[in-house]
Structure formats: structure tokens, C-alpha cells
Amino acid sequence: MDRRQQKTRIAIFQAFTKLLESKRYSNITVQEIIDEANIGRSTFYAHFETKDELLRALCSDIFQHIFSDNPANEGTHDFSGADSGLKAKLTHILHHLYDSRREIQSILNCESGELFMVHFKEYLCVLFEKYLFEIKSQAPKEFILKYLSGSFSETVKWWLSEKTKYQPREIAEYFTSFISL
Amino acid sequence: MDRRQQKTRIAIFQAFTKLLESKRYSNITVQEIIDEANIGRSTFYAHFETKDELLRALCSDIFQHIFSDNPANEGTHDFSGADSGLKAKLTHILHHLYDSRREIQSILNCESGELFMVHFKEYLCVLFEKYLFEIKSQAPKEFILKYLSGSFSETVKWWLSEKTKYQPREIAEYFTSFISL
């Protein structure tokens, strides 16, 4: 990838996240992003077709980081100990979320949060499917996945909004205690 | 309330829901709503400041119906039997949702669904708070409320998207079996 493209892309992301800290997503115009990023109008549209696509790209970047289970990086936050596979994995993810909380909080603050949540739940469904065997329930598989992704994403959103008064480990504890593993 | 206002308001709602059946929320313009409702431009803005406010009003109408626990109407769908208070209440709500599924499905189909869900979860939090004593958990109250509203709203959304292959009673069963009442 061309250096210029990288620089532009990063400039746009930074401008966008900076604006998100002080304005609602829907009130941010493409023009403002352009001005803040200090790039030409046509350059923006060469990178992203719409503001929505920009948001989607930003979310994707975040999630690829959070859900990446690169074994080399696993050690950083892994306090799995004697926990079940799911519980350890969730703790790991919560730590990643904690690290990116500033950025995520500003996204979650307004309508953009909904798109974030949609993506989040999608990734969670994929994740939970791998650990379905740990779940004891008569309900249809899809029901269980929606149930888990819905409850986890929603509690995480609350957790981050609370200035993270709780530790990642605590949240994982509360969550898994609900589903009798 | 003036008869004309009622008629206009209903006309707008009908036009809006009709449009939602064939178009995404964000692609619907105020002009289209005006044309479909067959009213003047200024009339629309006399009723709603924005398209978003219209959506909010529509959702409010729906929820006031679904969550109304007018004792006189309780009988219609109440198969409570020996169930816990919460389970009976949820079953009741699921029946109401089932009755309005057409309208709700078209709202849930696109971005408008997110606003619907936000409202839905708010109502659910208020509801669950009344039944907290039935929940056994060490987690903070707010955690529990977010957990329950998140999982219930998300499973309901899935349920309605599945052309409601399951009965309200079944969904309530699956849901309450998760939280050991």
C-alpha cells in the first residue's frame, strides 16, 4: 500500500475519532472530516464512499484487533488459570476492550454506537459458536447465540459507560455466573 | 385534539409504515412521506420536526400498546398458570409483539430497527427492575438489567425475523430457562 494512502487513511481516522469526541455522529459532515484531516475533498471520496463506510472501516479495524487471537499476543492479558475456555476468552477480550476504551466510548456515545454494536454482536456470535458445547440449554442454537451476544454486548456497553469501575475479570465473572457453565 | 390533527397524524404514520415495508429507513425522504400521506409540506413539519422524531413517535405508540398492563386487557393473552410473575409477564408481552409483528418486522428490517431496539430495551429495563427479586445473582443491579434487556430484546428480534416459527410461549420458556428462576 502506498505511503500516501496510509497517511491519508490514518489522517481521516484520526480526524473522525477526534470529531466523535465532541460531536454526535449524525452531526458530523464529510466537510468537517476533510477540514480536520486537512485533505482534499476528492481524496476523501477516493478512500470512502460515505461517512457510514468510514465508520464501518473504523469499527472493523478495532474488532480485528480485539478479536485477533494471535497466539503470540495471547500472553499479555491471559489470566485464564483454571477457567473454562469461554471464560478465559471473554476475559481476554474484555482486557482488549479496556485498552481501547477511550476510542470505543466516543463511538458508543451516539448513533454510531449502534453500528459498533451490530459488528460487535456479529463477532461475538462467531466466537460463542465455538464454545456452544459449554452451554447447557434446550433452546435452538440461534436463540442461544443471540441471547449470549445480546447480553454480553449490552453489559460491555454499560461497563464502558460506567468509566469502567469494574475490572475485566469481574465482568467476566458476573457474565459466566449467569450461564451455568 | 382536533380531528384534522388526528387524521393527519394517522396518515403520516400509515404512509411511513407503508414506505418502510419497501424501502430502508435512511432512504426514505420527508418528501416521499408527504406524497404518500397526501399532505402539505408545512403540515408535516407542524407535526414532526424531523424524520427521526416521527420514528420515535411511532415506536412510542407501539410500546405503549405492548407494555400497557391495563388489567382489563390482561386476560386476552394471559396463560400464566403456575408460572412465575416474570415468565407470565414476558409471555404476555411476546403475544403482543406477535400481534404487531408485521409492523415491527418492517421497522426492524433496517437502521430504524436500532432506534426501536433502544426504546425496547429501555422499557424492558423498567420491567425487569420490578422482577429483580426473582433473579439470583451477585452482579450489580445495573449489570443484571442490561444483561436481561440485552438478551431478551436480541432474542425477540431474532424470533420475529424467523417469521416467528416459534410460539410466544416457547420463547418465554427458552428465555427463563436460561436464568434459573
Place this chain on the structure above:
DNA sequence: TACGTTACCGAACATATTGTTTGATTTTAT
């Protein structure tokens, strides 16, 4: 029925934002 009030109409308007195009200019990769 007559009255004053209110809602509606519809057309025009200013405004803002979007997304595209152009051709010149700079930077990059090799």
C-alpha cells in the same frame, strides 16, 4: 347558525450537503 380559532395547503425560498468531475501538481515505487 354564526363566529373566532386553528389546521391545512402549496408554492416559493434560502441553505446545506452530497458526490462528481476536471486537470494540474506532487509523491511514490522501481
Place this chain on the structure above:
DNA sequence: ATAAAATCAAACAATATGTTCGGTAACGTA
């Protein structure tokens, strides 16, 4: 050094928004 490609600035059409206005029709009330 050179060809490719990314950026820039400026202008552009197209679209949607929200407001204003005087005139008309419907309403509630006495």
C-alpha cells in the same frame, strides 16, 4: 529517471432540508 498513481483545489449539478407566506377550509363552541 520515469511511469504510475495519489493528491489537490475548485467548480459543479443534484438533492434534501426546513422555513415562510397568504389564502382556504374545517373545526369547536356558544
